[in-house]
Amino acid sequence: MSPTDLFDLVLLALLLTCAIGIARLKDLAACAILFSAYSFFLCLVWAHRGAPDVAMTEAAVGAGITTVLFLTVIARVGRREK
């Protein structure tokens, strides 16, 4: 297995960890931050796969703006999932 494949595998494992965490956690603010981390790992996958345009969009939209919007909504509706 080449080092690039290993890098991909590590990133995919981290993505999976984030996804499972988001599904299991009841704290919505923690979920929003995990979504941000998820987007950032996905951004690394895109960059590593040679798609810098998509990587930039993922970093700006996924890790940046959506997290702010999620947190804003959570500030209004309450932090715990019922």
Added chain:
Amino acid sequence: MNKRKFARVFTMALLAALAAPLMYGVLELPPPGQADAPAHSNVSAGYIEHGAELAGSENLVTGVLLNFRALDTFGEVLVIFTAWLAVSAVAGKGSETGHDSTPPSPVVDYVVRLLGPFIAIFALFVIVNGHVLPGGGFQGGVLLGAMLILLSLALGRESVADLVPVRSWIWLRAAGVLAFSLVALLGLPMTGYLFGLPIEPALRHALMIVLELGIGIGGGAVLAGLYFAIAGVESS
């Protein structure tokens, strides 16, 4: 076996039955990067070979977005504008003024004042260099929107109102749609086609920058507007 347990096992079985054909389908895909895979051999091969010259953009992604598939991008810009219309219809334009942020500390205040102009310049750089470097209107627009949200969060909504006149918001949000409509109609007299960009390089370049700026300003204003609507900060 009680009802709940049965439901759980049944769901797992259904999911497994769905996952198996999907996994099988993935196994059938050609390996990544294989040159003669169907995805790389028909239209894409033509784009890669002649795209930069035909579209007038060294960044092929931008060439496809603004030239070959301009109609699709017009759709995306409309979707973004419609998203803001929908949110503002449901949440209001931010007329509830309950959420008024005060600067948390002089440090945050100072850092945001220092960073703001740099973020704005970087956003403009990303927008107008979309045809040579990775990035473009959408990415730069998100940066602009993030800057406005940052200002509003740290310095309060008055700082944004000082920066952007309240009445211009609706036009800024429509900038993408307006720029695309304008360029689409200009294409008719110049080339005979909707969205046709002229062959003359300087003119084509100028029109592409108009499109990029429209996407960027429109996207940024819409994203800031979404935040204002959800957070209840007044913007228009």
